[in-house]
Each structure stands twice: as C-alpha cells, then as structure tokens.
Amino acid sequence: MHPLLSLGVFWLLPLALTLGEDSPLDCIPRRTVLYNRDNAHLFHEEGVFNYSTMLLREDLGLLMLGAREAVYALDLNNVSKKLASVKWEVTDKQKTDCKNKGKDLETECKNYIRTLHKMDDNRMYVCGTNAFDPECDYMSYVDGILTLEKKIEDGKGKCPFDPFQRYASIVVDDSLYSATSMNFLGSEPVLMRNSDTSIRTEFKSSWLNEPNFVSMAQMPESEKSYQGDDDKVYLFFSETAVECDCYNKLVVSRVARVCKGDVGGLRTLQKKWTSFLKARMDCPVLESQLPYIIQDSYRWCDLQQPWKDCLFFAIFTPQSDTSGLSAVCVYRVSDISRVFAEGKYKSPVTVETSFVKWVMYSGEVPVPRPGACIDNAARKEGIKVSLDLPDRTLQFIKDKPLMDHVIQPIGEKPLLVRKGATFTCIIVNQAQAADGNKYHVMFVGTEEGTILKAVNYDGEMFIIEEVQLFKPPEPIKILKFSNVTGQLYAGSDYGAVQIPLATCGRSLSCMDCVLARDPYCGWDKVAGKCVALSDAQSELIQSVKDGNATLCPGADPVKPVNQIIWPGGNLKLHCPSPSNLANIMWQQDDRSLSFSPLILHQPDGLLILNASYSNAGRYRCVSVERSKVAEYTTTIAEYQVNVDPDAGKDGHRFGPQPQRGGPSVAGLQAVVGLLVVSILALLAWNFYKGHLPLPWECRNKNREQSQQSHEQGDLNATVTKGPALAEDKPLVSGADNGSRNNNHTDGEVGFSAAEGENAPEVSLPSLQFIDDESEI
Structure with missing residues (x-):
C-alpha cells in the first residue's frame, strides 16, 4: 500500500469517530446570507481579473487595488467608485519571449501586480510579474491622478516570475x-x-x-x-x-x-x-x-500592550483532500x-x-x-x-x-475546526461588547467566495454568520479592513467588494438581535431596532456570552394573513427561518401539524397539495432556538386558511385562461390542413424514390423472415435437444411516469386565491417521478 494512503486511512479513523459525537465540526453559522447585490459594494472592470493585491491608503481615503495589468485607486468609503487607474501592460516583444519559453500567452504572459507598498516619501512601490520577467516601479497619486513614474527596476527577488506562485x-x-x-x-x-x-x-x-x-x-x-x-x-x-x-x-x-x-x-x-x-x-x-x-x-496586536502579548492567527488545511476540514x-x-x-x-x-x-x-x-x-x-x-x-x-x-x-x-488545539468550504485567508478585529469585555472577531475567507464571521466566547466557538460575496462563487484571495471606515475589503479573481464589520440591520427583532451574539450589535430600546454599539442612543440589550434574550420586551403579536383556496387547489404558506440553529414547527388550530404526502414541510414554508375542507384553519409557524441559558420560541408567521369552492369566481381565475385576441379558429384549421398536406406529399415522394418501403412489401418481407427463422429454429432444436439456457425476460420494466402526476381532473395544478394585498406569492414545485435511488 502507498505510504501516504495508509497514513490517510489511519487519519480518517479518529475523524469518523469524532463526527459521530458532538464536536467542533457541528459549529455551523447561525445565519447564512445568500448573494445579493445589496450585501456589498462591488468593483469589477470588464476584461480585468485577479484583484488580489491591496494597499489601504487611509491618509488619502483610498483603497489601492492591484489586478492583472492594472492598478486602481478606489474610494475607501465606496469601492464601487473608481477615482483613478493606471494600466501596466506587457509589450508584444515580452509576450513573444514569454510564449517562446513555453508559457501560456493568455494567462501567464501578462503582468500580474504582486507587490504594492507605501514608502516613507508617500509614494508607492509596485511590482508585477511582467510576462515572467518581473519589474518594479514607483507610483504616485496627486490631484486625483495615478501615475507610474517609469523608473523601472529589476524585480528579481522582489516579485515572483510565476503569477500563480505563492x-x-x-x-x-x-x-x-x-x-x-x-x-x-x-x-x-x-x-x-x-x-x-x-x-x-x-x-x-x-x-x-x-x-x-x-x-x-x-x-x-x-x-x-x-x-x-x-x-x-x-x-x-x-x-x-x-x-x-x-x-x-x-x-x-x-x-x-x-x-x-x-x-x-x-x-x-x-x-x-x-x-x-x-x-x-x-x-x-x-x-x-x-x-x-x-x-x-x-x-494582531493591542497597541496598549507590549509586543509579547501579540498573537498570530493562522489558517491550516489538510495535505490530503479526503477530510474537507479547515482550522484556525x-x-x-x-x-x-x-x-x-x-x-x-x-x-x-x-x-x-x-x-x-x-x-x-x-x-x-x-x-x-x-x-x-x-x-x-x-x-x-x-x-x-x-x-x-x-x-x-x-x-x-x-x-x-x-x-x-x-x-x-x-x-x-485549534480555535476553530470546520468541515466545508476550504479556508483561504483570515483577518481579525477586536470589538468591545456592551459588557465591557473585548473579543477577537475573526473574518475568514473561503474558496466558495464566502466570509465567516466568528468569535470564541470562553472556549465556545460561535459563527455569527456566513455571507456570500461573489456570484459565481470565487475564492477569496485577500482580506483587509479599515478602522477609519469600519469596513472590510475582500479581493478575488472576479473583483473586489466592501462590507461593514457590523451588520446589525439583518436582525429585525430583539430576540433575533440578542441570539445573534454579535459583539458589534445590540438592541436599542428607544429606537426599537438592532444597532451598532457605536450608533446607540440609549441602553442596549446584548448578551454575547450566553445569548440571554429574557431581557427583551414582549414582541408584538403577529397579524394573521387570510388565505383562500378552493378544493383540490394548492397553497404555499411562507415561513423563512431566522436562524440555522432554530427548529421550525407548524401548528394548525394550536395543535402540532402532522405532515403527509399532501402536506409538505419545506425549508422556506409549508406546501398544501390537493386541498380539502380539513385543511381549513389557523396555521402558525414557530421558531424554536436554544442558547446557553434557555430555549426561545418565536411566532414567525400566522395564516387563516379558508377553503371556498367559489374562490376562483368573480373575475379571480388562477387556472389556465382562454386566449383572447389571438388567431381565429378558421385560421388555425387552415394551418393544420397545410401541415397535413405537406406531410402526405413528403411521404409520397419518399415512397416513389424508394427511401421508404411500401406497407405491403414490409408485410411480405416480415412473413419471409418469420418463416426462415422458424425453419432455422427447428434445425437448432433438432441438433441440441437440450433445455433452454436462459429465460426470455425483459431487462427493464418501465412505467408511464406521466400518469402518476395527474392528480387533477383538468390536467393542470391550480393556484390558491388570496384576499387583499397580503396574498403571499405562490411557488409550486414540479412533482417528478424519481426512478433512481441515487436521486433520493
């Protein structure tokens, strides 16, 4: 056996045992934030890639961004605003020399900006791979103009030749x-x-x-x-x-x-x-x-403490790709x-x-x-x-x-171990919570373009949220943050984004704000919303160590939304989960709801299929989330469902509608007639040319083949006179999938009717027949 393979086998044994018990690998983000344009400010320029070198110029209010054959000066408060830029492209001769050395013309024979530093005279020192012939230069930003000084220096030993080398x-x-x-x-x-x-x-x-x-x-x-x-x-x-x-x-x-x-x-x-x-x-x-x-x-260093108290936070990944674990x-x-x-x-x-x-x-x-x-x-x-x-x-x-x-x-031992997207980079900021204690907040980039926001509370690792920054997912290659703006900056091959350190606005209730256990955020009693500690106008409710939400005032009762559906129709009741750590429960008329093939519990709600009168009643969606001190129950949504056979009348029709203003019936008949004549003419031409045999010729030929095969079979039986070697059995027994899904007499899935403007959007899943265990 290969030595590394044998080591890998032994390495997986403790992993398998650990996964069976409660372990740090169970540490999942409390909130998952999918990609949305509003999540972050994005900078991307068409045709430019590899935004992986950053320099904060807080003295100038700039984020200097190095990419492939370009350097940008972006607004530090909003990186989507480009204030200046300069191109640094390789010459045709350099491209040819690079290609002649066996390198790829489109990817490797470019100038990737790899070094970007501020010098004492306020200029910047910049180096690039320059088609496998690294060079360096000085750059200045004056009166809104970014300029390369053309004082070219040899970049050997200062910058890598290979743009993909660490x-x-x-x-x-x-x-x-x-x-x-x-x-x-x-x-x-x-x-x-x-x-x-x-x-x-x-x-x-x-x-x-x-x-x-x-x-x-x-x-x-x-x-x-x-x-x-x-x-x-x-x-x-x-x-x-x-x-x-x-x-x-x-x-x-x-x-x-x-x-x-x-x-x-x-x-x-x-x-x-x-x-x-x-x-x-x-x-x-x-x-x-x-x-x-x-x-x-x-x-990470506390400026008030000696250098011996500084810390190094480091990301580690396995040598073998079998585990999928990353650690801090x-x-x-x-x-x-x-x-x-x-x-x-x-x-x-x-x-x-x-x-x-x-x-x-x-x-x-x-x-x-x-x-x-x-x-x-x-x-x-x-x-x-x-x-x-x-x-x-x-x-x-x-x-x-x-x-x-x-x-x-x-x-x-590690501070954080997690199975999932591979960690790529890390940055740490210290936040002082309302309890007066200071906590290290880690922002960890992954290969799937997400940022993990995590804190360790007295040995308990808690991941506050995971935010998707890029679509499609791009590995995050660099992270920076500014104490001046309170913003985090991330770079990938596709672009650069900016997000705030504190994202308190994502919590819409006091309980959600406290259970988030974010040291940056607390519930403002007077304003009635979750705010950053720096923006607080009154006493804040916060409990980062325990997630104690008992201090929260009573929430306002949820107003029921009326929903009307006719017998045989389908209805979707929406209930987005506020947390990955919460369990969602449904009640019907204050009793726990029993799920069935016609009542489906989905991640974002409840789906009622082929409704009957027994489906009428009051539905309540409840979130149950446990912190270190207690279990908290919150009503997320409430619906009053009525089954009415006349729900589709009075102009409210949700099934297939007759087409109006379209072509006339006579016109359609004419089109169909022309198609039939064309098909008959095509068949006649193929029969005449001999491309298709005539029907009676096919019957005669089949009769002759059948007679020949019968005679041959008799001959074989005479020679062998033995038992049959195998039975004739069909290899596959098929079924008509379409007939399984026709649950409605009209052949279409009906839609529910809703009263007023509070009708939730109905989205019905396609019901597909699964004929493969792997799909299940």
Missing part, C-alpha cells in the same frame, strides 16, 4: 523584505532584503526546501527591551521537510525570523542572513497523522520568540555514508548564540554588527538553521 513581502524602514523565487524556473527560493545592504538566504535545502510562502510580519522587539534586542521580521511558509524519515515527501508548516539590523557575515555568509532561524508549527486537528499546512496568517490556530509571539532565543537546534547526521538524519543537537553551542540578534551582551564583547560575528558562530547557523522544538498553538 509569495510574501513587507516594507520595514523603507526596505523591502520579500520571499519569492530568484529565477525563471522557480527553483531558487529566497528570503531577501532589498536595500543598500541587500542580503538573502542561502540556496540550500536545509534553509528553504521547495517552499510555499504565505505571509510576513514585523515585530518591534527592540521597544523597551532591557537586553537591547533588535526588531524582527517573521516569515510564515510551508516546505518539504528535510528532517522527516519517510519514503515520500512530507510538507510541514514553518515560521522563520531574521533580525532587522542583520548585514551578513564578513567571510562566512557574506551578504547572507546570519540570523535566519526557522521552526516547525503544529496545528493538531483530530489527532491527524499528516500535519496540516498553513495557508495564511494575521498578526492561534500562537503567542512570546512563545515563538522563546523557541528561537532558548530552544535546541536540529543537526544533520550522516548515517551509513549516504542517508542524512536530523536529530536534536546536544553539543556545545558557540557564543554569541547562533542566529541571535546583536544585543547588549554582544556589544560588551566588541560585537557591534553582524560583520563582527566569529566564523564559528556563522558556520554553525549556516549548517543548522532549524530548531528542534515544535511551536504549539494556545491550548495546544
């Missing part, structure tokens, strides 16, 4: 840190700082081995540091593990870091990082055997920093002269510590910059950049 970049103190590939083939991955003292990683598999770069973040670790430490730049990526003793390639998740003041070594590691260290990250999901792979990360794990920056500062190293050891095994290094560690930044202790020894580091320290880090310790998430 990459990461960040600007720190006007220096671009980039993680990408240095060559056309993508076989020379680097973590590089592009500045006056440019340095990069070694081209060694022990440093970077077939990596997929994810994201980068800067940590101000020099602030208030008693050790005189340096700032760090962290890189998140996945790569093929060199330390794994297995037959097949195993991919693992990593975090690496370098020191901002690193300028390389004097002799060893010249113009190379002397502080590059990396460690494995783990996100344990359901005792999985194969490690989950990091796909995106987000650094959270890591403390202090835990990661401690591994690099105090942890053990891994060292390669040659076994049997050919095989290299990585084990924990237990020998003497040089001083200064390999991979450490220059601090006060090093300065006392006369080491002021990395150029002063001794060769012994540099040679150690050159051969052993991997840490032995595996970094575990907070609680050593």
